[in-house]
Amino acid sequence: MSLTAPATTTATIEAVGLTKRFGPIAAVDDLSFRVREGAVTGFLGPNGAGKTTTLRMVLGLARPTAGSSTIRGVPFAQLSDPARTVGANLESCGAHPGRSARNHLRSITTLGGLPPSRVEEVLALVELTSAADRRVGGYSMGMRQRLGLATALLGDPAVLVLDEPANGLDPQGIRWLRDFLRGAAADGRTVLVSSHVLAEVEQTVDDVVVIHRGRLVKEGPVASLTTGRGVRVRTPQVVELIAALERDGAEVDRHADGLLTVRRRTAAQVGDAAWRAGIPVHELADDTATLEEVFFALTDDTAAADTTEPVVA
């Protein structure tokens, strides 16, 4: 079955100066970010970076020491119909181990004033129907994740907030989750998904918010983070190509095996310059970083210690 499109596509999440202190320790420190509507936003950071604490504050489950957050312009607690506006799944699936998945979903549906028919719909969506009458205490980690996701989907919400949803999922489950998240965004939903495993989210997210030690270190579209290192070009006539490119105003770094990195020029411009100089080119591509490389660069402790102000893309 497929998800039905939400009634509106104006959903956004915004945090302004969110701070959470536990005694002298700042778990979240003056964190501000914005989640674009209709996009899948990855909320990334190493373990202990403050991701879950931040999500709990956004969802009204934890009180910020300072700052505020809104969903569709109002604090979570003031949403007129929270069950149909925001669906969330935090670290635990939130079901009593002695209760069956079906009864767990029935209870949440009743508490939220949602149609009872949603229980069977979300069970089918997360492929848990056959195990729905088993006690949750006997579920595997992956099944609990699916149940948590089913709980989040009960209200058919316009905004999804998912904390490490891929934890415990097998490769098929991760692929299913990826397709599901992309489908949710295609339906106009806003998705904020936290993770510390970048391979899981790299193919899924449109934007990222990267935090480290409770502070924002980067925010923006994935493409803006992973591109911009230059152009990779390989040629047997290294010296001649360097001269041609430098005459053209480019900055060139030389590596082994005839590999050059060219900055301040696009791949097309580099190719044109080589063609005009009559120099053969064996490889030509934009030199993009993986999200993982960007993440490690941003959350490296030495680099992070040098960052006195958050860098917002």
Added chain:
Amino acid sequence: MTALFRGELLKLRTTRTALGYAAAAVILTLAFTIITITSGDLHSLADKRSALAVGSGVSAILLLFGVVGSAAEYRHHTLAPALLVAPGRSRLLVARMLAYGGAGLLIGALMLIVGLGVGIPLLSGEAGPSLRGDDYVHLIGGGLLDSGLCAMLGVAIGALVANQVAAVIGVIVWLFIVEPLAAPLLHRASAYTISQTATSLGGGTDGELLAWGAAFAVLAVWTAVFVVGAGVVDARRDV
């Protein structure tokens, strides 16, 4: 509020906790009634009424029923998904108290059916005056109110403490060590302790007693104090 109450009732019905506590309460009532009546000469009205009353020990089970159920919300992290669809924490707490209060009434009714069903025939052979109609009204009415209120008080205590183990141990220590030790020092005021108001309300006749209307009011005040405390603490607690 109706949806919250129905949701909490559904949660209550869909684990074995309530069933376990109901079974324990009924078995204890049965054992208490049989042992009390068969082990001594019950000649006075007070003795006979005490033998059939919902005792403070059984009230403690209902108190623990509420404590365990309420604190389990924090232990198993089941409160978060509930708050995500119904963010009003106080309303949710009140709905949970009402659901447990209703369950307490039902368990109390079972205890009374078993206790009176076994106790009345056994007492018929005892010498002395028989229990009157108003005694039975007190035993039944007071016993039901006692059961319901104790379950609600337990929910409030569980929400206040949140840590399930600490809450259970705290309640046991308070009811069975602190209050009995304090009773001689409190003299007449010992009638206002939690266990003694429960005894008075249920129709028991041991220790300092209150009239059952007064006992109901005092137990309701105890419950209200813990509800307000739980509401204040819960509103500031991170879930």
